[in-house]
Amino acid sequence: MFLQEAPADTTIYMIAGYAVIFTVMVVYLVSLYLRRRNLEQDLEVLEEIGEGDS
Amino acid sequence: MIPVADQRALEVGERQAVRENQLAGFLRALSAVVWKDLSAELRSRELLSAMVVFALLVILVFNFALDLDPATRRQSNITSGVLWVIFTFAGTLGLNRSMAVEKDRGCIDGLLLAPVDRSAIYFGKVLANLIFMLVVEAIVLPVYSLLYNVNLFQAGLLLVTLLGSIGYVAVGTLLATMAVHARTRDVLLPILLFPVVLPVVLSAVKGSTGFLDGLPLNEIRPWLNLLGAYDIIFLAVAFMVFDYVVEE
Amino acid sequence: MEAKPRLLTVLDYITAALFLIAVGLVFLYAPLEAVMGNVQRVFYFHVAAGWVGMLSFLVAAIAGVAYLLRGNRKWDTVGLSAVEIGIVFAFINIVTGSIWARPIWNTWWTWDPRLTTATVMELIYIAYLMLRQGIEDPDRRARFGAVYAIVGFLSVPLTFYSARLFRTIHPVVIGTNDPNAQGQFNMTPKMLQTFMFSLLTFTFIFADLLWHRIRVGRLSEKVEQVRLKTLQ
Numbered sequence: 001m002f003l004q005e006a007p008a009d010t011t012i013y014m015i016a017g018y019a020v021i022f023t024v025m026v027v028y029l030v031s032l033y034l035r036r037r038n039l040e041q042d043l044e045v046l047e048e049i050g051e052g053d054s
Numbered sequence: 055m056i057p058v059a060d061q062r063a064l065e066v067g068e069r070q071a072v073r074e075n076q077l078a079g080f081l082r083a084l085s086a087v088v089w090k091d092l093s094a095e096l097r098s099r100e101l102l103s104a105m106v107v108f109a110l111l112v113i114l115v116f117n118f119a120l121d122l123d124p125a126t127r128r129q130s131n132i133t134s135g136v137l138w139v140i141f142t143f144a145g146t147l148g149l150n151r152s153m154a155v156e157k158d159r160g161c162i163d164g165l166l167l168a169p170v171d172r173s174a175i176y177f178g179k180v181l182a183n184l185i186f187m188l189v190v191e192a193i194v195l196p197v198y199s200l201l202y203n204v205n206l207f208q209a210g211l212l213l214v215t216l217l218g219s220i221g222y223v224a225v226g227t228l229l230a231t232m233a234v235h236a237r238t239r240d241v242l243l244p245i246l247l248f249p250v251v252l253p254v255v256l257s258a259v260k261g262s263t264g265f266l267d268g269l270p271l272n273e274i275r276p277w278l279n280l281l282g283a284y285d286i287i288f289l290a291v292a293f294m295v296f297d298y299v300v301e302e
Numbered sequence: 303m304e305a306k307p308r309l310l311t312v313l314d315y316i317t318a319a320l321f322l323i324a325v326g327l328v329f330l331y332a333p334l335e336a337v338m339g340n341v342q343r344v345f346y347f348h349v350a351a352g353w354v355g356m357l358s359f360l361v362a363a364i365a366g367v368a369y370l371l372r373g374n375r376k377w378d379t380v381g382l383s384a385v386e387i388g389i390v391f392a393f394i395n396i397v398t399g400s401i402w403a404r405p406i407w408n409t410w411w412t413w414d415p416r417l418t419t420a421t422v423m424e425l426i427y428i429a430y431l432m433l434r435q436g437i438e439d440p441d442r443r444a445r446f447g448a449v450y451a452i453v454g455f456l457s458v459p460l461t462f463y464s465a466r467l468f469r470t471i472h473p474v475v476i477g478t479n480d481p482n483a484q485g486q487f488n489m490t491p492k493m494l495q496t497f498m499f500s501l502l503t504f505t506f507i508f509a510d511l512l513w514h515r516i517r518v519g520r521l522s523e524k525v526e527q528v529r530l531k532t533l534q
Contacts, residue, residue, distance in 0.1 A: 007334055010341035010405040017344035017401045021351070021394055028390045032514055039521045046528045225453065232446045236436025245432055249425040250453055253460040256468060276467055284460055291456060295449045298370050 076171075083170035087178025090161075091152065092185065101151050105190045109144045113198060116140075128204055130266035134259040137206075138218070140194060141187070142255060145222055146244050148186045152179070153230040154239065166300060176227065176296040180289075184223045191215055210265030210274070217281040218258030221288060222251055228292040231299050257281045304520070310513055317503075317510040324496075324503040332496040335487055342487065344402050346496055350504035352395035352420055357508055358388030359423060362430075363455035366448035378444035379523070381451055383515035385430050387508060392424040415465035422461050426454040 095101050116136050126132065155161070156179075165175050195215075199206045226247055233243040257277040264274035328346050335342035365381035368374075399417050400410050411417075430450050437443040489497065 007336055007339035008341075008405065010339040013341040013401055013405050014343050017341065017348070017398045020397050020401065021347050024390060024394050024397075028387075028511075032511075032518060036518050036521065039518065039525050042525050043521070043528060046525065046532050050528070050532045225457075228449070228453070232433065232449065233436075235442065235446070236433065238432070238436050242432060242436055245429045246450065249422045249429060249461075250457040252422060253457065253464040256461075256464045260468065280460065280464055280467070287456060287460075288453070291453060295370065295452065298445050299449055301445075 080171055080174045083168065083174035084178045084181070087165065087175055088181045088185070091179070091182035094155075095186070101148060101186060102189060104151065105144045105148050105186065106193050108147055109140050109190055109194045110197065112140045112143060113194070113201065117201075127202055130263045131259070133198070133202070133204055133206075133266060134262035137194070137198065137215075137262065138255050138259050141191060141215075141219070142222070142248070142251075144190050144194075145187050145219075145226060146247065148190070149183060149223070149226045149230040149247075150233075150240055150243050152183055152186070153227075153234045157234045172297045172300060173293050175300070176293060179231075180223055180227045180292075183227050184219060187219045187223055188216070191219065204266075206266075208265055210271075211262050214258050214261035214265065214278070214281065217278065217285060218254050218261075221254040221281060221285045224285060224288045224292055225251055228288075228296060228299065231296075253280060253284050257284070304517065306517075310510075310517075313506070313510050313513065317506045320499075320503040320506050324500050327496040327499055332493050333490060335493075338406055338487065341402055341405050344398050346500040347504070348395060348398040348402060349497070350500040351391045351398065352416070353501055354504050354508045355388050355392035355395050355420065355423060357505070358384045358391065358512075359427075359451075359455050359458065361512070362388065362451040366451035366455075369444055369448040370452075375440075375444060375523070376520075378447060379516055379519035380512075381444075381447055382434070383512055383519055385427050385451070386515060387511050389424065389427045389431075391504075391508075392420055392427065395420050396424060413465075415462055415469055418465045419458060419462040423454075423458055426450075426458070430454065 113136070116139070120127075120132070120136075122132065166172070195206045198204070226243075229246045229250070230243050233239050233246055236242050257280040261274055261277035261281065264277065324346075328343050332343060332346070334340065361384040362381045365377045365384060369377035369381065396417065399420065403412050403417075404410055430447060433450055434443050434447050437446055
């Protein structure tokens, strides 16, 4: 078997990995939020138009 | 008054007659669908000629793209791989055209009006598509054998090709029926089909390689089992969901 | 628009708390792995994300069956939401898998069964969206989506099995010292706890996101309905 070496310094890969995880999740959350906001605005506009007609 | 025992016997007899009638009706519808496709193809030969020419062209492209020396070219894994790439792409062509013709000419609507079990239509299409694919394979295999001096006419390899084609066509027919409704119909079918049909392609290639290498049967058997399982599972699933795919 | 249920707000807080704790465990509690070093910490969320990817797939398939049997459009929304979340987390799974592979095996990619299957799953998800995009009739779109979710879901175990069979017959030597390297390491109890907690956390994340996404989906349908009525 081999000697007990110190663990490899792979910190930079860990950072890259977590950067991906956090970024992607945040992007998705933001997209959900934006989609909701746009839909609510659309709904307001449509309801105004609806009231304007009647 | 008919005695009760005789009445029961009559009922059982009636039910059996109905079942036999249903089976006969089913088979009749199935063969009607198959025959419709085959005879249409015999007359025009559009589909088959397109598939065959395409397959031969792919062999040509591979010959130059993978400019391998004769020894490497005859390696079993290269042979199996190239063959299945050809079958996969030519198969897509066939499926696409087969379903597009149905839709464009409104044949599906006509078929659906008939008082038959929808699954008869599905199995009919699968059988017809399978026959087309087998015809193409029957042409490609000898051509490839001649060009590269490989004997592809071994029982094992033919079995693998058959099982693989069945699985491919079972799922492909179902997905093609859906894809044909989309605007991007031609390009959508491969996108839908390839990820799902991977186990078939993988197993078919490894199985073919095994037979070409003359490996003992129990080493090849896992691949054959996988092919068989896939075929059964997806024929069953497609049979169950086809109704939902064709309803208007 | 439907008011936000209190339960969802509670779920939001629980999920956020779990996530913070999980991050703490990963960076502060779990020990440094003896051979791989820090990159091994990626493993906790890498597997958890993969778990969410598979869970999403299952939910999408079940929603598909439910839609076909019941015809209630709500199931279609559930299926679509699950697929979307699955795409996000399968993507995280694949990319972190690649990042982990690089220092360990000196390669950006390895066709090992799990990574291969995750990629195939991602492609099926994307194909699902493309199928839906191409169909105009909403009912047909829902039906086709349901069918494809079911077919796709059933194919994944077969793909995994065939990829694994491929591997056992052709063990691939991936350019490092250990020819059988599959990124295995022995998990100490602390690692195991962190791992299980991450799985739990991500399951909550899945449920939370799914609920939110379903609400957005329902809002979207409502807007469509109002739009059709108003523009008449």
